[in-house]
Amino acid sequence: MLAGINRCLDRVESFAMIVLMLVATCVAIVQVIARYVFNNSLYWSEETVLYTLIMMSFLTCSMGVRYAAHICVEVLPLMVGPRLARGLRYLACILGLAFAVVLVYYGGRLAINTLNMNQLSPAMRIPVGYVYMVIPVSGTFMGLRYLWILWSMLTGKEYQPLAIDMSSAG
Numbered sequence: 001m002l003a004g005i006n007r008c009l010d011r012v013e014s015f016a017m018i019v020l021m022l023v024a025t026c027v028a029i030v031q032v033i034a035r036y037v038f039n040n041s042l043y044w045s046e047e048t049v050l051y052t053l054i055m056m057s058f059l060t061c062s063m064g065v066r067y068a069a070h071i072c073v074e075v076l077p078l079m080v081g082p083r084l085a086r087g088l089r090y091l092a093c094i095l096g097l098a099f100a101v102v103l104v105y106y107g108g109r110l111a112i113n114t115l116n117m118n119q120l121s122p123a124m125r126i127p128v129g130y131v132y133m134v135i136p137v138s139g140t141f142m143g144l145r146y147l148w149i150l151w152s153m154l155t156g157k158e159y160q161p162l163a164i165d166m167s168s169a170g
Contacts, residue, residue, distance in 0.1 A: 006066075006148050009141055013063055017056060024052040047123040051131050058134045062141035065096065065149070086153075093150045100143035107135025 031045035064070045077085035115129030 003148070005144055009062065009144060010066065013059055013066075013141065016059055017063075020052045020056045020059075024049045024056075027052075044123045047121055051121075054131065055134045058138040059141070061138050062145055065142055065145040070096075090150075090153060093146055093153065097143055097146040097150065100139045100146055103139025104136045104143065107132065107139055111136060 027042075027045050027048045031042050031049075034045075035041050077088050080088070111129045111132035113129075114132055115127055119128045120126065121128050121131070
């Protein structure tokens with residue numbers, strides 16, 4: 001079940017990243033054309049690009065767990081025995097899961113409180129709470145990834161992070 005959720009998260013994250021990158025790139029290009037060709041700026045473009053970059057940053061946290069790309073201390077497990085190294089991997093996973101829970105709880109509270117205050121963004125006039133919703137969403141995605149890693153370790157399977165194949169990149 002967790003493997004299926006993981007595949008679904010891969011697709012959702014990839015699609016979201018493609019859409020957000022496309023939006024940020026297109027809006028930035030249109031803004032440059034509007035400013036220098038038509039001598040007229042889009043008042044909402046900077047805010048749109050900023051919010052898409054923020055959303056991409058939070059969504060890539062879960063992708064970092066999937067690809068094992070987060071910063072970690074790699075020398076410590078090499079200096080201790082295999083049993084203690086396994087315990088360190090459990091500890092790292094549990095701490096990551098705890099961080100994801102904190103993101104979900106406090107990010108959710110922030111988003112709901114901001115929505116209740118009816119705070120609007122300066123240029124686009126959209127509720128800022130919708131932008132803040134990316135925090136608990138990314139925390140949920142991270143939590144699911146850490147649960148999958150923890151489950152893999154508990155069932156005796158070694159977690160294999162998704163590898164990036166650079167040979168097919170071009």
